[in-house]
Amino acid sequence: MLATLVAVVDADGHVLYANAALEDALGTSRRSIANTLFQDCFTEPALLESALSGARGNEFAALRYDAWLKRVSHEALPVHVVVAQTESKGEVVVELLPLEQQARQEREERLIDQAQANKELIRNLAHEIKNPLGGIRGAAQLLQMELESRELIEYTQVIIHEADRLQSLVDRLLAPHRRPHVVGDVNIHEVCERVRSLILAEFPKGLRVVRDYDASIPEFRGDREQLIQAVLNIAHNAAQALAERIAAGDAQIVFKTRVGRQVTFGKQRYRLALELHVID
Template identity: 35%
Template sequence: MLAGYGYILEKLMKEIDKYTILENLHTAVVLLDEHLHILYLNAYAEMLIGISAKQIINISMKNIVANSPGFIENVQKAVAEEEQSCTIREQSITFVSGKSVLIDYTVSRGNDGNIIVEITQIDHQRRISKEEQFFAQSHAMHNLAKGLAHEVRNPLGGLRGAAQLLEKELVEDDLKEYTKIIIEEADRLQNLVSRILGDSKYVVKKVHVNIHQVLEHVRQLMLIDNHKGINFYTDYDPSIPDVCIWQDQFIQAILNISRNAVEAAKAGGMVLFCTRIVRQAVIGVHRYKLAVKIDIQDDGEGIDEEIIDSIFLPMISSRPDGTGLGLSISQSIVFRHGGIIECESKPGCTVFSITIPLEDDLGERQ
């Protein structure tokens, strides 16, 4: 009798191990019966389709894949011909959730007669390659900034010293105001250089903050100098928990993007701040159970297609008077939070999306 229970337990543990492996794959796996009803889908498949497993178990795959008859036909063909496996490459499909993706997929039949569909998102692989390129560029820019900081530090000391000597020689208070500004700005730049070079005196800890407080702070700053009469709108998800960030740097990242949005928006146009929770978010090669997505949208003319893939590089700007540093700096800051900034643009609607993982650790940065 005990031997029988042992066999059942061993079989159960094997099943648990199998599904644990499936749940941690970066490939979508969907199990169908012979009538194409969904019996199981892993966590990555939930994320890809955009609907939870509880909602679509026992639902026909025909009702999940909308306006993509080729996908269903290929699955049915594989079933009818009882092929061991069939692989289709680079097919665009649209799910009933409205999400469209470019995929490779393999259809195979299991020993129990059920159908296994393995789906790889091709545009996601391309996105990973682009993100890896961004990370490399961010690292190179950080090294460049360190090199420039070394060159700037010594002249700053001389500039401050000369301003102090000049202040002692001046009699008029009005003129002393100018030297005071020079000294204050030299001190500010000196502090910035020290942070870039990693001076331990300027190490700042991460803090848990409400992301909407950060966005509202930036929005208030933008309203102070709202000479174009821009209308600012918000669409916040109140369920988002506090995020763990380097607050001053993250504010700077949001501010840079918001300023660009205001510059791009039409006079009297709009800028929208939107927040959402993202489940099973994939950033680079890492997957996170929960992430925060911040969208900053404007109604401007859009970004030229020729430069949209390189707008996060230094010295690349869509404006004739732009320096091309704001977005590059913002991307570097967000990378240091384990996140990424992405952009989609068309005439009348440009959206910069910041995605960062929700985490509880309190780290340090220099």
């Protein structure tokens, strides 16, 4: 009636007796276990063989170690093994204490600790990014006040807008539970123009960004900053793919907007949709 898994084996490891708990754990009958080598029931048989060798040489009264017990149609079971001599000569008792719950708890604790460490790392990184942002924005504002060229002022405005966007991103990282998505009216062409300015600022020579807009597209509801980030990621990938053409001076990316009709998203059909193409 013991809940502990118990086997009695001879000095070589042949099973002389197995209790009902061990029978259930292995998923096989005692009759089929009898006279088989018990070490074959483990993923690492050598550990039990070494323990039995020590028992034969009277090197210990009891030996403990952790192992994995193989089971029929189930994953291996982590167990704590206790090998002890008996009063009957040539017989050894092997007790197995399942560690499944303990192993699961340890895994969960490790995952929680890892998640906490990652969260702390992100917060520290966000603080490190936040500190110089104010200086970058302030320097760009001072520089803008000294400039007279409209083209150069556009570049300082890009710096200021991107510093503000990074500030917003850092704030989200520092307090993700407080800041919801900012949903408002979005003009897709304003998004494209912002991305175009950023790409041309990064690749000022050898790259043209061509506009092919459908001016009839109306505003829609969305998160403008996240949409800018998404389009910027795609456009940036396109520019990187054109590295050789940029070096040659004849690279081109096209921003193309159209109205899509009868479009299916996620098994749902929409009468009208926006198509935005970033073409390299």
